[in-house]
Amino acid sequence: MSFDIIEKLKKEIEGFKDNVQLEHFGIVAEAGDGIARITGLRGALSQELLIIETEKKEVTALAFNLEEHFIGVVILGDSGAVKVGDRVHQTNKVLSIRVGDELIGRVINPLGEPLDGKGVLFTDTSRGKDYTLERSAPSVLMRESVNTPLHTGIKAIDSMIPIGRGQRELIIGDRQTGKTAIALDTILNQKQDRERSQVICIYVAIGQKNSKIAKIIHLLSDAGALAYSIVVSAPASSSAALQYLAPFTGAAIGEYFMDHGKDALVIYDDLSKHADTYRQLSLILKRPPGREAYPGDIFYLHARLLERAAKLNKENGGGSLTALPLIETKLGDVSAYIPTNVISITDGQIYLESDLFYKGIRPAVNVGLSVSRVGSAAQTKAMKQVAGKLRLELAQFRELQAFVQFASDLDDATKKQIQRGELLTESLKQVDGEPMSIEKQVALLYAVTNGFFDDLVLEEVPQFITKLFDFLEKLYQESILTVLATTGVLDDKTKQTLDLAIQECKKLNT
Amino acid sequence: MKYKPEDYAKALLAVLREKKIPEHKAVERFIALVRKNGDQRLFPKIIETVETLQTKEAGGTVVHLEFAREASTVLHHKLNTVFGEKDRVKTSYNQRLIAGARVVIDGEQEWDYSLERKLRKLFKNV
Numbered sequence: 001m002s003f004d005i006i007e008k009l010k011k012e013i014e015g016f017k018d019n020v021q022l023e024h025f026g027i028v029a030e031a032g033d034g035i036a037r038i039t040g041l042r043g044a045l046s047q048e049l050l051i052i053e054t055e056k057k058e059v060t061a062l063a064f065n066l067e068e069h070f071i072g073v074v075i076l077g078d079s080g081a082v083k084v085g086d087r088v089h090q091t092n093k094v095l096s097i098r099v100g101d102e103l104i105g106r107v108i109n110p111l112g113e114p115l116d117g118k119g120v121l122f123t124d125t126s127r128g129k130d131y132t133l134e135r136s137a138p139s140v141l142m143r144e145s146v147n148t149p150l151h152t153g154i155k156a157i158d159s160m161i162p163i164g165r166g167q168r169e170l171i172i173g174d175r176q177t178g179k180t181a182i183a184l185d186t187i188l189n190q191k192q193d194r195e196r197s198q199v200i201c202i203y204v205a206i207g208q209k210n211s212k213i214a215k216i217i218h219l220l221s222d223a224g225a226l227a228y229s230i231v232v233s234a235p236a237s238s239s240a241a242l243q244y245l246a247p248f249t250g251a252a253i254g255e256y257f258m259d260h261g262k263d264a265l266v267i268y269d270d271l272s273k274h275a276d277t278y279r280q281l282s283l284i285l286k287r288p289p290g291r292e293a294y295p296g297d298i299f300y301l302h303a304r305l306l307e308r309a310a311k312l313n314k315e316n317g318g319g320s321l322t323a324l325p326l327i328e329t330k331l332g333d334v335s336a337y338i339p340t341n342v343i344s345i346t347d348g349q350i351y352l353e354s355d356l357f358y359k360g361i362r363p364a365v366n367v368g369l370s371v372s373r374v375g376s377a378a379q380t381k382a383m384k385q386v387a388g389k390l391r392l393e394l395a396q397f398r399e400l401q402a403f404v405q406f407a408s409d410l411d412d413a414t415k416k417q418i419q420r421g422e423l424l425t426e427s428l429k430q431v432d433g434e435p436m437s438i439e440k441q442v443a444l445l446y447a448v449t450n451g452f453f454d455d456l457v458l459e460e461v462p463q464f465i466t467k468l469f470d471f472l473e474k475l476y477q478e479s480i481l482t483v484l485a486t487t488g489v490l491d492d493k494t495k496q497t498l499d500l501a502i503q504e505c506k507k508l509n510t
Numbered sequence: 511m512k513y514k515p516e517d518y519a520k521a522l523l524a525v526l527r528e529k530k531i532p533e534h535k536a537v538e539r540f541i542a543l544v545r546k547n548g549d550q551r552l553f554p555k556i557i558e559t560v561e562t563l564q565t566k567e568a569g570g571t572v573v574h575l576e577f578a579r580e581a582s583t584v585l586h587h588k589l590n591t592v593f594g595e596k597d598r599v600k601t602s603y604n605q606r607l608i609a610g611a612r613v614v615i616d617g618e619q620e621w622d623y624s625l626e627r628k629l630r631k632l633f634k635n636v
Contacts, residue, residue: 016632022619040618053630069514 026088028052029070033284034079034239036061037070038088044071047134049091054081061088062095062241065285072285074241076111097249099256100128104200107217107231110245115233116217131256133248137307144313146347148196149378150265150322153189153435154182156365156428159387159445160394161350164378165199165263166311166320170342172327172334173352178363179326181432182350183267184216186324188223189435190265195485199322200257201229202266204250207243207273210235219433236273243277251308254321258310261317266309270326271302275338292337299341306345334369348372362429367394380438380488386445390424393449397421416454423453426461439484440469443498446490452502464509471505515552518544519559523567561598562617570596574614578607578624 026040036052044050044063050073052059059081065072075082076095097112100122107116110133114121122128146164163169171179187201203220205213213233220226230253234246247268254264268274275298282295290296302325309323325346327339332353334343343349348371357364376384400418404410410418427448430436436444444465447453456464472481479497484490490498518540525536544550562572573593580603593599604612607624614620 012632016628018628018631020621020623022615022621024618025614025620042618058630058634069516 024090026050026071028082028084028086028088031075031079031082031084031086034075034241035064035281035284036073036075036079036082038073039070041071041088041090044090045092045094047094049093049095051089051091052082053087053089054083055086056081064281065287074244074281074285075239076241076245079239094132094134095245096130096132097252098122098128099131099253102128103230103253104228105226105230107233108249109238110232110234110242110249112249129256131252133245133252134304135252135255135308137304138310138312138316142312142316143310146311146320146374146378148263148311148320149380149383149438150186150199150263151189151193151438152182152186153192153437154185154363154365155430155436155441155444156363156367157182157350158379158438158441159383159428160367160391161348161365161370161372162374162376162379162383163322163324163348163372164311164374165322166309167348167372167374167378168306168309168323168325168346169372170325170327170346170349171352172329172339172343172349173364174329174332174354177352177354177357178432179328179352180212180216180269182352182363183269183324183326184219185432185435186265187220187225187229187267188433189437190228191223191225192435192437195488197263198228199263199265200254201225202232202250202253202264203229204232204234204246204266204268206234206246206268206270207236207277208269210237223433240277240280243274244281247271247274247305251305251321251323254323255308258312258319258321259317261319263320263322265322265324268305268323268325270328271342272326272328272338275301294337298338299345302342303345306342347374360429361425362432367391368398380442382442382484382488382490383438383445385490386442386449389449390445393417393420394424397424419454420451422458423456423461424448426458427453427465429462437481437485438488439481440472442484442490443472443480444468446495446498447502450499452506464506467509468502468505471508472501476501513547513549515555515559518549518552518556519563522556522560523563565596565598566616568596570594570598572616573597573599574617575599575601576604576607576612576614576624577601578605578609578611579603581611 024041024043026038028036029039030037044066046063046066048063050061050063052061059075059077061073061075063071064074102121106114106118106121108114146166148165150163150165151158152163171182173179187203190199190201203216213235217231220229232246232250234243250266250268254266257264275294278298278301279294283289283293287295306323306325309321311320312318325342327342329336329339351366351369352364353366356366396417400414404418427444453461476497480494480501483494522540526533544553565572575589590599607626609625610623612620612622612624
């Protein structure tokens with residue numbers, strides 16, 4: 001090994017070329033709290049990478065504030081090494097990371113450095129491309145309408161709040177309501193959505209606990225999801241600079257796959273912490289604070305990030321980047337500053353309520369307040385057929401639920417509607433970590449909405465659903481499930497077969 | 511209100527230029543003002559800025575020569591002939607350079623001929 005080191009050193013010394021040029025330089029005037037203020041370097045560009053020459057090593061910094069007499073920089077490396085008087089040089093480059101297929105299955109930090117101990121990335125420098133973290137979003141002319149579903153594997157979402165490839169769908173709710181669980185189920189479900197092109201999933205952890213990120217990586221690894229996923233980790237213990245950059249790294253990686261005609265999904269978990277980090281950096285750099293002490297461009301921060309999600313037209317490769325930002329509310333207040341900002345940017349929201357969660361309705365999706373602005377354009381025909389009535393029936397059930405508390409004598413029609421609503425609610429419950437394929441969802445919802453469950457006792461429903469799927473997999477895999485999966489249509493023949501199958505299953509199990 | 515060294519330097523030069531009061535009085539009052547504001551620690555920077563501004567006003571360049579160790583008188587003389595009368599040349603010694611020299615122009619640009627820079631550049635890729 002020492003021979004290799006000596007050979008490498010020899011090569012470097014022999015090939016060393018020293019061109020001394022007149023260079024601009026700056027001096028660190030203030031340093032601390034992860035930022036520094038630099039005098040000189042009047043020609044520095046915004047978001048340019050600067051090199052601070054400390055006593056022990058070179059530390060990279062990002063030009064953030066270009067003021068009259070100072071440049072406010074955010075230190076990307078070891079901020080403890082930077083001291084007043086250190087020299088600073090320009091690189092004439094903006095911050096970028098190397099992206100490519102090699103990133104799949106890896107855990108990296110926002111600067112593209114591996115964190116999983118699986119080896120150096122891009123040893124062959126010809127592989128991969130440099131993508132800048134800040135990039136303009138695709139123009140209107142490059143885009144087309146969202147038309148391909150991104151199945152989450154969660155019944156309540158795929159039926160009533162369908163997400164399409166290229167859409168931005170916000171997942172919003174209080175802490176511990178299942179936001180990350182929905183995001184992870186979406187990633188896990190991409191393994192079994194084989195009738196469409198594989199979606200490359202990028203999970204961006206911003207300000208999360210290290211233990212939580214480790215659990216997520218284990219979960220993805222055990223489920224085989226790392227084979228098509230990338231994790232960008234900026235935990236709470238990392239610097240504010242890295243937490244600020246993390247979502248942009250995720251977007252840059254997603255854009256690489258989108259530009260190469262593939263479908264990518266990026267999950268930002270979560271943008272509330274991202275906003276807090278940006279506020280911290282802005283206040284330290286003495287930018288004027290606005291509402292709730294956030295800087296004036298907090299909306300622009302998230303808008304320019306989320307606008308990078310798109311469905312490209314065929315002339316531009318036909319790829320897509322779907323964004324699932326997560327926002328944590330406090331006490332269910334969706335009218336707070338950051339939540340309203342992101343709601344107005346995204347193409348819909350999935351609203352999770354603590355009340356529903358504690359009642360046992362999990363996922364705790366409030367179907368009434370949740371919406372997908374893309375709608376049925378991102379649904380298969382089969383799902384459209386069975387889910388059409390679902391929202392209405394659930395809405396009617398919710399109204400009657402309140403009514404039932406005060407009335408004792410109900411007519412048969414009302415009782416039936418309440419019973420159907422309860423069955424629907426029970427059928428839509430789902431354990432996290434077990435996403436359901438679209439064909440099974442269609443079969444189940446068909447059964448429920450067509451009255452096949454009406455004679456079941458509520459407590460028997462989960463068990464019967466398991467038996468029904470088991471039955472269909474063993475005896476009707478080709479004639480029902482495969483047909484639904486491949487064609488995406490619930491034609492009359494399949495309906496008849498499904499009717500028979502459900503009745504058979506009921507006879508066997510009741 | 512906080513004043514920067516540049517603000518003090520520009521104010522002092524403006525007073526000296528106007529010549530409404532004798533120079534020694536202007537300097538005395540200036541020192542008293544800086545002490546009154548509690549900015550005594552800025553004196554070295556203020557003096558440096560005044561010298562820089564005066565040099566620039568006269569059309570010269572502020573040159574700072576940093577050597578790794580004491581240079582010979584022959585080298586000193588040679589370097590002084592390179593620059594004009596209006597230029598203000600300062601010399602200092604910085605052992606961190608290891609060997610060689612660094613020439614800083616107007617505090618903003620530099621030619622770095624030091625061994626320290628070469629070694630840093632060499633080992634950057636290793």
